[in-house]
Amino acid sequence: MEDFGSYLASAYTGAALTMLTSVGHNLGLFEAAAEGPATGAELAERTGLHERYVREWLGAMTTGRIFTYDPETRAYTLPAEHVRFLTGESAANAAPSAAMLRAFFGPLADLEDCFRNGGGIPHASFAPHFEAAGAVPGETWRRVYQDHLVDGFFAAVPGLNDRLKAGAALLDVGCGTGHAVNTAARAFPASTFHGLDQDPAAIARATSARTAPNARFSVADAAALPSEPRYDVITAFDAIHDQKSPEDVLHRIRGALSPDGLFLMVDAAFSSRLENNVGNPMAPLTYAISLLYCTTVSLAEGGAALGALWGTETALSLLSAAGFTRVEVAPSPRPQNCIYICTP
Ligand SMILES: C[S@@+](CC[C@H](N)C(=O)[O-])C[C@H]1O[C@@H](n2cnc3c(N)ncnc32)[C@H](O)[C@@H]1O
Numbered sequence: 001m002e003d004f005g006s007y008l009a010s011a012y013t014g015a016a017l018t019m020l021t022s023v024g025h026n027l028g029l030f031e032a033a034a035e036g037p038a039t040g041a042e043l044a045e046r047t048g049l050h051e052r053y054v055r056e057w058l059g060a061m062t063t064g065r066i067f068t069y070d071p072e073t074r075a076y077t078l079p080a081e082h083v084r085f086l087t088g089e090s091a092a093n094a095a096p097s098a099a100m101l102r103a104f105f106g107p108l109a110d111l112e113d114c115f116r117n118g119g120g121i122p123h124a125s126f127a128p129h130f131e132a133a134g135a136v137p138g139e140t141w142r143r144v145y146q147d148h149l150v151d152g153f154f155a156a157v158p159g160l161n162d163r164l165k166a167g168a169a170l171l172d173v174g175c176g177t178g179h180a181v182n183t184a185a186r187a188f189p190a191s192t193f194h195g196l197d198q199d200p201a202a203i204a205r206a207t208s209a210r211t212a213p214n215a216r217f218s219v220a221d222a223a224a225l226p227s228e229p230r231y232d233v234i235t236a237f238d239a240i241h242d243q244k245s246p247e248d249v250l251h252r253i254r255g256a257l258s259p260d261g262l263f264l265m266v267d268a269a270f271s272s273r274l275e276n277n278v279g280n281p282m283a284p285l286t287y288a289i290s291l292l293y294c295t296t297v298s299l300a301e302g303g304a305a306l307g308a309l310w311g312t313e314t315a316l317s318l319l320s321a322a323g324f325t326r327v328e329v330a331p332s333p334r335p336q337n338c339i340y341i342c343t344p
Pocket of ligand 1: 123138141173174175176177178180196197198199202220221222223236237238239242243244
């Protein structure tokens with residue numbers, strides 16, 4: 001009982017530190033602390049924030065083992081080994097995800113209503129919560145694509161990077177803010193890249209971040225994807241399980257591939273069976289995100305609500321039903337994902 005009590009306290013502590021991490025990220029406290037040890041007053045001065053708030057935040061951060069504290073000098077330090085996880089442009093920076101988590105918890109009262117009355121919270125309703133939480137949609141994945149798209153996800157498919165170097169047509173389904181398309185278009189000027197999403201706000205962001213002429217974006221429903229034009233490569237990054245009709249979308253994707261085309265699906269690496277996910281340290285957080293976002297946005301459209309932990313068993317069976325005869329599951333550079341390499 002005592003063990004469970006302290007386990008629960010540490011779980012609550014984790015939740016609190018997550019929210020305070022989002023505060024530190026939004027207010028530039030980590031970047032300022034990365035400049036070197038500072039007293040509370042110095043860190044407040046570096047950031048232009050009120051010292052009393054900064055000091056209390058540092059109290060939580062220090063006892064929460066994110067900062068260290070020297071009582072002699074009264075200086076707080078963000079240790080060098082922590083800096084890359086809380087600052088900067090690499091995919092290792094987990095701070096933007098804290099802001100995203102805070103946004104997912106924004107409409108919690110509405111979610112409780114959904115428990116009582118059914119239905120769901122539509123994707124569009126999250127926009128004000130992203131804004132209030134300081135979460136920039138696509139920020140985490142932008143960093144992931146920058147570090148891992150070409151050398152990780154694409155490199156997992158033998159010959160894919162060569163094919164893209166030579167010139168191929170690629171479609172990204174559920175492209176969101178378009179960072180995969182924009183990153184790939186810059187890397188492979190001989191290929192063309194098309195990003196499709198049903199969210200006009202995401203497509204507007206994708207279009208304004210476009211820097212390469214071989215990238216284009218459109219607002220469209222993936223469940224109505226036509227069979228022409230055909231694409232050599234279709235990708236879906238974390239974009240199938242929260243669809244209203246994932247089965248229809250997979251059929252449409254299969255139908256829009258050229259005969260020697262391939263579908264690359266990056267999704268969460270879990271089992272479809274809860275019992276197989278017990279003990280996976282990423283499972284509770286992923287179930288939570290699935291409940292707070294993936295499941296409810298699909299239910300809002302009267303959809304299948306597969307959830308983020310639809311799992312490899314269900315994914316393989318839906319891919320086979322959609323007409324993919326060969327599917328290989330490859331490990332991803334991010335352990336929480338896996339890569340489905342699907343050929344017709
Ligand atoms: C979790 S996000 C992933 C976004 C993106 N792949 C990325 O890497 O950031 C899922 C995306 O699928 C889009 N989506 C959901 N249903 C769709 C549909 N039927 N047609 C097109 N896009 C859809 C959503 O608008 C959302 O942008």
